[in-house]
Amino acid sequence: MPKVVIYSTTICPYCVRAKILMEKKGVAYEERNIQSSRELMKEMLERSQRRTVPQIFIDDYHVGGYDDLAELNAFGKLDPLLELAANDEPDIT
Numbered sequence: 001m002p003k004v005v006i007y008s009t010t011i012c013p014y015c016v017r018a019k020i021l022m023e024k025k026g027v028a029y030e031e032r033n034i035q036s037s038r039e040l041m042k043e044m045l046e047r048s049q050r051r052t053v054p055q056i057f058i059d060d061y062h063v064g065g066y067d068d069l070a071e072l073n074a075f076g077k078l079d080p081l082l083e084l085a086a087n088d089e090p091d092i093t
Helices: 013-024 038-048 066-074 078-082
Strands: 004-008 030-033 055-058 061-064
Touching (some): 004 013, 013 066
């Protein structure tokens, strides 16, 4: 499974939505809260070239923000990026 990194702040509602979507999909993610860390903010700026949060990465692929993540999900393009099978239920036959 690829590594998911979400740059966020504590009070960002879109950050919360991104994390909820990952949790609903059963995907572990690393949250990097930039609110009190200049180093993490600098890292986020260098990786994304953007100043807004969330900034979401799947491995080295820059998804963008929550709207970008939700769009990928709506069009069925998120699960392949996350390497999720179309049907994760066990075969009991």
